[in-house]
Amino acid sequence: MKHVGARHRPIDWDQRSSGKVVYSGDLALPGMLDCAMLRSPHSHARILSIDTSQAAMMPGVKAVACVTDFAPGARYIHEGERDRAPFADQVVRFIGQEVAAVAADTRAQAQAAIRAIKVVYEPIDAPLNVDESLGGPYQSLHERPTHEPNVSRRVLREWGDFAAGLASSALSVGGKFRTQRQAHVCMETLITIAHWREDEKRLHVWTSTQAPYFIVKEVSQLLGLEKEQVVCHEVGVGGGFGAKSKICDVEAIVGLLSRKCGRPVRMRLVREEEFETTKTRHPFHINLKIHADRDGLLQAIEGDIKVDNGAFNHSGASVMGAGIKGLGMMYRPQGLKVAGALVDTAITPGGQYRGYGTTQTSFALESLVDELAEKLKIDPIELRLRNANQPGDVTLVGARLRTAGLAACLRKARDEIGWISEKASRKPGRGVGVAAAVHTSGSFTEPGSNRSDAAIDVYPDGHVRVRFGGADAGTGQRTIMAQIAADILGVAFERVEVLTMESDRTPFDMGSWSSRGTHFAGHAVRVCATETADRLKAIAAGQIGGSDLRLADGCVVNDAGLSMPLGDAARLSNEAVEGVLSVETSYVDPHMEPADKVTGRGNVSASYNFGVHAAIVEVDRRTGAVKVIDYVAVHDVGQPINPTLVEGQTIGGVAMGIGLALGEELIHEQGKMVNPAYINYAMPRAADLPRIRPYTVGDSDPNGPFGAKAIGECSINPPAATIANAVYDAIGVRIKDLPITPDKILDALAEKESRIRRFPIWNRPSRWWIELVRRFYGMGLLKILHTRNTIAVATVDPAPMESVLRPQKLTDAVASLSPDILPLGGGTDLNLQRRMRMIEPRALVAMKTVPELSGITRTPEYIEVGAATTLAKLQRALGADLPVLSEAIATIANPQVREMATVAGNLAQAKRCWFYRSGFNCYKRAGGLAPCYAIEGDHRFYHAAIDGHRCQATTPSDLATVLTALDAEAMIVGKIDDRIVPMSSFYTGPGETVLRNDEIIRAIRISASASQRTGAFSKLRLWEGDFAIVSCAISASIDSSGVWRDVRIVLGGVAPIPWRARASEARLEGRKPSWNYTRGALELELEAHAHPLKRNGWKIEAAIGVVEQAFALTQARSSAPRNLMAAE
């Protein structure tokens, strides 16, 4: 084999790396319409009426559709009861559910028409989480066969001999684990184009999918068409991860609109819509217990799992089942008994997601295996080795393991991470962890899922085309198909092209999901290429004779060395059409069997792949921050067909798994998603990850194509437990509730060490009223004040603007300002504010073109920074002299933003409260009696713990924190007069400033004396470029003997405005402060001033930690010689 096993570049690397791959959003069909969706603003409501008549008459509108345009009772086919209609049918069950849609000449016209659709809702109480669904007085979301309120499905799995397992056990460990709602975050938002051709009576569809088969199946049945009438076309697929394993929720709607008007129709989800309305990973509540004997051999597993289904079934029951199956595939206990309940909640439904339930249950299992190891004083890897699955095992769920490389994975991980030396050298705050996982290579979930077909065309010029019905969402399936075909047909890799997704030209395949891509595409192409080769050999034999014919170098060659080009052989075939020989074959896997309907057992996959991950983490006990230092991922994938692609799937899965472990979580409040944006979603950026080191071990699996097993999903299963186990190893606290964010670490540490920090307010009358209102919120005031629906921000494009003025003089710039003509800096926040409907300016005034606003001036007295200076330029100009400023700028957003964003724009950016920004009609948006959603909502990270008042937001600018510490002044110019405002009084509230709407900042001035002080900046955040959870800037004159004067300690992110620890500053003044002394002063001051919300008291603890970091840096710097302005 020349190509199989080689590190071939992806088949279309040139196009993919040069922007030439055509994704559905890159298509522009003649006459194409755009469309917009009307979505439910309610979590749960009856639809009393929908009136689309006015919308239908709006300019540019070509089609309007709602539930009555589908056949009565039309429902998606997903497992179990068909519970979801393409448009809400009489009842809406989550905020964002599709209610109606419009196609129009332009997007703006479609959006305008959406606003003209009149829907009358009658709200119903909505259970918004598992506890409310099971315990509350809420009306059921659906009638379910269980007849239990909001329980969609119950399952009880008993495999093996559970009683015998218990009887053999000597000890057990157990715990309650929770996993969160995770978004797939495909980089391409879902874009679907459909075109009904009346002349053909067929619907053409271009959509980003992992499974054209299911698009055709669902769209045809929903629109009452034959399958042959729906044709999928090949497009680039910008990520899948399970999100596109089945139909999403727009394809049929777009098809319907096109059918109504006969024009091509395009639906583009915006990023916020993608986050809010597409399916997510199902959150699990897992109560798990494992039983073992004294030698650490696992004997029995028992558990109770509640799965948060969201508003509709989709794959909920099967994800729950797969999660339990994952427990029944791992290790060798005698028995398992696990009960599961699938619970309906009025939230965006869960769906397929890489790992598919196993990710969730393996987090619990692998955390407990470590607890067991600790209890037995056995090394965690040794304990797993004792329990490792062996080739030939039949696991509890009935998986027949031909190969099982778990033990080899464990040993390799142990060696590569340096387990033994890491365990031997106990460094404070540093820990090492391990976890293992198993996954199938495809599974027999429904008729046809054990089969895959392929076709091969051999052209007269000798080039080859593979046709395959699945879709490659980036995993490299097309590349390995070309590798296999090239080997078997003896042609150059470059002479193979691959066509996928074209549903009327590619044969049957169910798509890329359940880690089935390599297994099925590999076998299907292997079988087809072999058949093609045989036919070519037979033809050539008649021409060139000889024996031992083989295919090589584009020819059929015989033992005498005579050869015939493939194209010639193809042409001579009596099956050839226009010289092209086409061969189509079918592969039916002989090893897989469907799970037994009653017991759920069965050998559902042909091969099983194992993985073991090990990580080293450092946990900062001061701030709760977790840093992954090293990460090793070892997988038993059989014989890799393309090692580079295997590594890609491994590292990608690890990255997504580390996101799950340490930050990613979709958060809801009152049923509405709070954080539908990259900037509010703590997924890893490049600097958040270490170099992840992938390895493969294990034996070639006879059941796999060329010995290969899967990798796509297994790699996401171990990271959560790996990190949790490493964190436990580092600091002795076990976090069972994902993600492992700093708040949970600090709270757990405080609990473990029985530390309670109190923030008395009895002596602070100014806080009494606020405390009282907060308590009323918890007692139901929020529900009373929550009278207005959230706004669907971003799904409506910003209002058009008259102009962007580009004045050349400062006086002109200022003269043009008015309440609805706003200054424009870099636009990185202002344009976002427009998108989030926070502002609707009539015009903008570009400040970057005004010469007086740019440039940096130094005089003996001060440094003056023009307001329109970009952050990048400021850092380049002053970074070396003012490390405190440079440190802060380096943490702001990312390099591109820093190239654009201006100093004034950064200082004047609006508050980043995610309730306010995401369209909650809060007090700051709606005024009056509107509530603050942060009081009861998730305020752990980005809300005030000091001085919170009516609004709990903070001032987000890191520059503000530093400039306050540097005693900087804002030089303000206005229409009427100019003024100078110190930074310490520049803010009047969270992200609110003294600037009137006819004023702008001209420059920021830092005095020479302040700029010569020593200082440092430190910041706690969830991801690289995030806003401050807590930040600290310190600035002080430190003389050669170490005495501090002019001390400034400023905290960002903890109060509505940059908060000076004035009492602490005073106590440090004129002293040589130790950290202990400083800490004492700070604790006293913070305890006297803080008034945290329910869940952000930890920020005070973290603030002390962040100050400690800045303090240490400042001390270190003070002894270093400084050259700032020495020459001036």
Next chain:
Amino acid sequence: MAEFRLRVNGQDAVVDVPPATPLLHALRDELGLRGTKESCGRGECGACTVLVDGAPLLSCVLLVDETVGEIRTIEGIAEENLDLREMFADSGAFQCGFCTPGQITRASALLQEDWPKDDKSIDSFVRLAMSGNICRCTGYSGIIDAIIATARRRGKIPGHNR
């Protein structure tokens, strides 16, 4: 609607769009340069990165009205960055490919910047510099490797290719 004169990939271009149109939409919809992608439209992910006078900027929040200078998009830089693209292909630096034009464009600017001399800090230098470009598929290792390998090949940093 208003007319804006742009200079894109070495050519003069005129776009007729409403005021305050993001440069990205002008490039994609008016000039047909669809290699540059929109992933968030909010200036948060780097998929829409283009170069303006060599600086990597986010074309989804950069308004066409205030775009001054020579714009270069993936279409304009692909050829001269063939070595970088080959390294991307060899290192597993893309899977779905949607963020790739932005990654390549950002990386091409990074390869023009000053690099640290200290070998140990190179990985973190590149990771920080690339943190404005989200990738969901690769876990970044391939991207970082490809950029560092290209820098070595171009003599930005000493040492051999990996």
